[in-house]
Amino acid sequence: MEIASVVGQIQSYTILAVALLIALPAIGAALGFGMLGGKFLEGVARQPELAPMLMMRMFIMAGLLDAFVAISVAIGLMIYFSENKVLVAAINILRTPTGV
Amino acid sequence: MSDSALTTEKYIEHHLSHLSFNLQTMSFGEGGGFWTLHVDTLLTSIVLGIILFGGLRLIATRMQAVPGFMQSIAELLIEFVGNTVYEIFHKKNKFVSSLALTIFLWVFAMNALDLLPLDLFPRLLELFGMHKFKLVPTTDPNATFGISMSVFFLIIFFNIKVKRGHLFKELLSFPFGIYAFPVNIIFRVIEECVKPLTLSLRLFGNMFAGELIFILIAIMPWWVQWPPGAIWAIFHIFVITLQAFLFMMLTIIYLGMAHENH
Numbered sequence: 271m272e273i274a275s276v277v278g279q280i281q282s283y284t285i286l287a288v289a290l291l292i293a294l295p296a297i298g299a300a301l302g303f304g305m306l307g308g309k310f311l312e313g314v315a316r317q318p319e320l321a322p323m324l325m326m327r328m329f330i331m332a333g334l335l336d337a338f339v340a341i342s343v344a345i346g347l348m349i350y351f352s353e354n355k356v357l358v359a360a361i362n363i364l365r366t367p368t369g370v
Numbered sequence: 371m372s373d374s375a376l377t378t379e380k381y382i383e384h385h386l387s388h389l390s391f392n393l394q395t396m397s398f399g400e401g402g403g404f405w406t407l408h409v410d411t412l413l414t415s416i417v418l419g420i421i422l423f424g425g426l427r428l429i430a431t432r433m434q435a436v437p438g439f440m441q442s443i444a445e446l447l448i449e450f451v452g453n454t455v456y457e458i459f460h461k462k463n464k465f466v467s468s469l470a471l472t473i474f475l476w477v478f479a480m481n482a483l484d485l486l487p488l489d490l491f492p493r494l495l496e497l498f499g500m501h502k503f504k505l506v507p508t509t510d511p512n513a514t515f516g517i518s519m520s521v522f523f524l525i526i527f528f529n530i531k532v533k534r535g536h537l538f539k540e541l542l543s544f545p546f547g548i549y550a551f552p553v554n555i556i557f558r559v560i561e562e563c564v565k566p567l568t569l570s571l572r573l574f575g576n577m578f579a580g581e582l583i584f585i586l587i588a589i590m591p592w593w594v595q596w597p598p599g600a601i602w603a604i605f606h607i608f609v610i611t612l613q614a615f616l617f618m619m620l621t622i623i624y625l626g627m628a629h630e631n632h
Binding site: 330 | 382386571572574575576578579582612616
């Protein structure tokens with residue numbers, strides 16, 4: 271009985287952690303891209319002849335912003351799809367009777 | 371979905387594992403820890419490099435006054451990279467231009483392998499007896515860290531070579547003034563160490579997430595696969611080009627920062 275409740279807890283916290291890792295950077299990235307695009311449009315509105323150069327710079331910045339999202343999502347997915355060491359350790363501890 | 375959860379998990383696990391060569395026991399198989407070679411990554415990247423740069427060399431030796439098709443493409447690429455380097459360096463630099471062209475073409479080619487159907491190469495190679503083969507090298511963090519570590523050592527080398535003694539003064543006095551030198555040194559060390567880390571993890575993260583979504587799409591029943599597969603593949607084409615261009619651009623910018631004073 272104890273094993274089932276502990277396993278349930280660890281699994282639920284793992285899934286929550288993965289979900290947070292995937293969702294929270296998306297908020298930051300969305301805000302960042304929005305501001306970036308807004309400034310780009312303002313700049314192009316002021317000086318339309320600079321549009322190609324500004325667009326290239328904007329894509330460079332977008333790639334830099336994308337980095338943190340990509341790293342977090344990759345780590346979250348790696349945690350989700352690989353073997354859960356915390357879970358295995360907990361199960362091993364619970365299986366050996368220690369007289370508690 | 372598939373028959374049982376075990377089969378789905380095994381499919382995903384099979385597609386996420388590399389063909390490893392254990393250097394401690396000198397045999398194929400997992401378990402070497404640090405001393406493992408990912409043979410599939412090595413093979414694919416070296417073969418791609420030979421094809422790409424051997425092809426460019428071939429085009430160069432058969433150069434004509436009126437360019438043919440392949441020569442025009444090569445000239446376009448070289449001019450594009452040359453202009454980008456000129457914008458940052460303000461003078462012609464042969465080494466950085468060749469390095470930038472190498473990085474751009476090689477990373478783009480390695481990323482573009484992700485657009486092939488997921489099961490094509492592993493099934494083909496199963497006929498030859500190799501049971502695990504992860505095709506795209508840039509989904510292996512070893513490959514991306516290899517490239518970014520080389521760029522890191524080049525940054526350090528150019529810092530020392532171009533700035534010599536002035537480098538020591540710059541370490542101590544930028545950005546806070548010379549009397550805050552411990553803080554300056556800490557900032558500088560962190561800034562220099564973050565560069566290869568973000569370079570490689572950015573590329574790895576984008577490619578790994580993309581490949582994983584392709585695997586998840588491959589698990590869906592076949593009649594549902596085409597719409598999400600098509601949409602994700604189109605977006606992935608954009609991501610591939612952007613990541614390769616960004617790697618090249620950041621390499622040029624970091625090497626430019628190593629050549630000049632702040």
